[in-house]
Amino acid sequence: MAINKRGREGVRRRDVLTLAEGLIGAVSLGACFTATPSHAAPIAFTEAQCGDKSLADRKILVAYASKYGSTGGVADAIGQTLCGKGATVDVRLMKNVRNLEAYQGVVLGAPVYMGKWLPEAADFVKQNAEALGRVPLACFVVCMLLHEPTPDNMAKALAYLDPVLKAAPLLKPVGVGAFAGALDYGNLSWATKKIMQSKAQPEGDFRDWKAIHAWAEASPLAK
Numbered sequence: 251m252a253i254n255k256r257g258r259e260g261v262r263r264r265d266v267l268t269l270a271e272g273l274i275g276a277v278s279l280g281a282c283f284t285a286t287p288s289h290a291a292p293i294a295f296t297e298a299q300c301g302d303k304s305l306a307d308r309k310i311l312v313a314y315a316s317k318y319g320s321t322g323g324v325a326d327a328i329g330q331t332l333c334g335k336g337a338t339v340d341v342r343l344m345k346n347v348r349n350l351e352a353y354q355g356v357v358l359g360a361p362v363y364m365g366k367w368l369p370e371a372a373d374f375v376k377q378n379a380e381a382l383g384r385v386p387l388a389c390f391v392v393c394m395l396l397h398e399p400t401p402d403n404m405a406k407a408l409a410y411l412d413p414v415l416k417a418a419p420l421l422k423p424v425g426v427g428a429f430a431g432a433l434d435y436g437n438l439s440w441a442t443k444k445i446m447q448s449k450a451q452p453e454g455d456f457r458d459w460k461a462i463h464a465w466a467e468a469s470p471l472a473k
């Protein structure tokens with residue numbers, strides 16, 4: 251659309267300031283979900299193996315996605331419980347999983363960010379739906395909503411999986427779980443921290459190891 255001379259002249263100082271503020275806002279909003287502060291401690295993403303490799307008839311993959319590592323701790327605890335039940339378990343970041351052929355069962359987990367299961371996890375489900383449909387599958391969610399583990403919050407947390415499973419209608423998980431996660435403000439950019447504080451998101455590690463082990467132990471994959 252052409253802008254005539256009068257229109258250009260009509261742009262007043264206040265409009266320019268509003269535009270500048272908008273741009274700064276857009277840039278900082280973009281930055282707030284990507285940038286991490288320079289003082290942030292290095293984040294560990296657990297990958298592990300347990301169980302007797304020679305008994306490869308019950309090999310289970312626990313694959314997870316994560317931004318700040320807390321979901322890896324949950325995945326590892328689930329893996330250890332399944333090993334305690336006689337399975338051989340690989341705990342892997344989803345992005346490092348190359349094929350699912352070797353496994354007789356799969357557990358997939360990811361945290362919730364901005365009301366959604368981490369998109370890379372949702373993509374993993376879609377891209378591997380056929381292979382996942384051939385083995386017993388369990389899925390879990392990690393989120394801060396469950397720092398108050400009321401029945402209502404549990405229902406809301408499990409519902410984060412609904413769109414993911416709707417996009418892969420042939421998958422019928424043998425189990426779904428939801429667990430409280432951990433939030434370290436030290437990992438977040440200044441802007442993200444301010445947003446989380448304004449929403450009164452509590453900081454801390456709320457992972458309930460007893461609940462996580464109990465869920466894994468009760469899972470059909472543990473049988």
Ligand SMILES: Cc1cc2nc3c(=O)[nH]c(=O)nc-3n(C[C@H](O)[C@H](O)[C@H](O)COP(=O)(O)O)c2cc1C
Nearest residue numbers: 316317318319320321361364365393394395431432
């Ligand atoms: C920017 C941001 C957005 C988040 N959004 C949600 C949310 O919508 N719902 C929720 O319950 N938890 C939310 N959380 C909490 C995370 O799900 C929780 O901290 C989780 O343990 C992070 O997992 P990770 O350490 O594996 O990345 C959010 C955390 C951050 C930092």
